[in-house]
Amino acid sequence: MKTFDPVTLATPLFILLIVLEVVLGRLGKAKAEYEVRDTAASLLMGLGSTVAGLLIGGTIAAASLWAYQHRLFDIPMNAIWAWVAVFLLEDLTYYWFHRLSHERRFWWAAHVNHHSSQHYNLSTALRQTWSGGISGTWILWLPLSLIGFPPAMVAIQKGISLVYQFWIHTEAIKRLPGWFEAVFNTPSHHRVHHARNPRYLDSNYAGILIVWDRLFGTFTPEVDEEPCRYGIVKNLTSFNLLRVAFHEWAAMARDLLSARSPREAAGYLFGPPGWSPDGSRETSQMLKARWRAASPAAGTDPAGAAPAEFPAGT
């Protein structure tokens, strides 16, 4: 299915912006830290992701068309209200996809590579998954076609969201005007999302609109007193692309082989990242609880407030 693809169109812009960020960093005009092997890994993960996407793209397109054939309503692609609606619904879908991808290990295994860099720059935005297709999270978008949004419209909106999320992967922009920070996902909000400090874990899942995090209790503001440390709770010791792409799948498979009951197997698969039957490993919730216990101020600090109703992952 050939359609307008915002990501393909924006790719030259991605490259130009990375060049700009590197040059500004070199000139000392903006905060930008790039490490050679880290950058190579991020960019090659991005390239591999497009290839992996092609392998499963046909299945996703076929499923979307099938859902659309069973649609509840006929929604026109040329109506402004329809674009407003698909923008909001796609962004809400993205929020829950992203939250699931952090809080349940099976989907974290597909998403973790995006967080595996210890850097936060525009190249990090391109460190994309190779296994997102097989993890099946694309199913979450099928209800939009079932409602009646044409699959091409959904695909375009997904592309717009991805393009939007590129530019927020930077330390070069500190804060944007208050009204913008209140409504939209920004570099500041997304830095928090990529941070491994216990204070910041499992926060700011937004795609374009940060209002979803505010609404569902997962918003954490960036605090100047605690700079973000990027990466994952257990950083990788290698830039090997296969390890970057599949390490969590391998770890999960190993855990599954050691499971002594179906309950344990289910916990390893669908529990929060870091879950273990005896509690000997640490989930994000445990790390945050320990941080709160050690930081008396955290109890009154909105940045330290945990979303109590959901278990957290890494």
Added chain:
Amino acid sequence: MNTGFIMQFAASLAAIGTLVALVAWARIARPTPWLDEGRARALLAEDFPGRPIDRLWIADDGAGAIARCGSGAAAAALVLVRVGDGYAARSLPWADAVATSLRNGRLSLRLGEAGAPRADLVLGAWPPKDIAA
């Protein structure tokens, strides 16, 4: 295979090569000075908050460290290894760490994780003579 795809793939690889070369030219990685005791303790405290360190050994090349934490059967080795311009930390049983011997001045600790199979540290001597498992 589709010719258009091959051309696009090749162009992407060329663009990646160019960007990586630009990054190499820019030299804007984080500064990673020789690890000293203060810095190693600070880094370990980030990954293992509240775990008291009894002894600390800095790698001879300043690119890693190993610390002993706790005593008896519960003693752990906290390991820090440089990865690019950052660090990764892991813990393993102290008994496993002291059971590993140096090879060509390098202590290669088996971590057994897909994301961190080994931690290599350049050390003059190991295990420390004055501290037993």
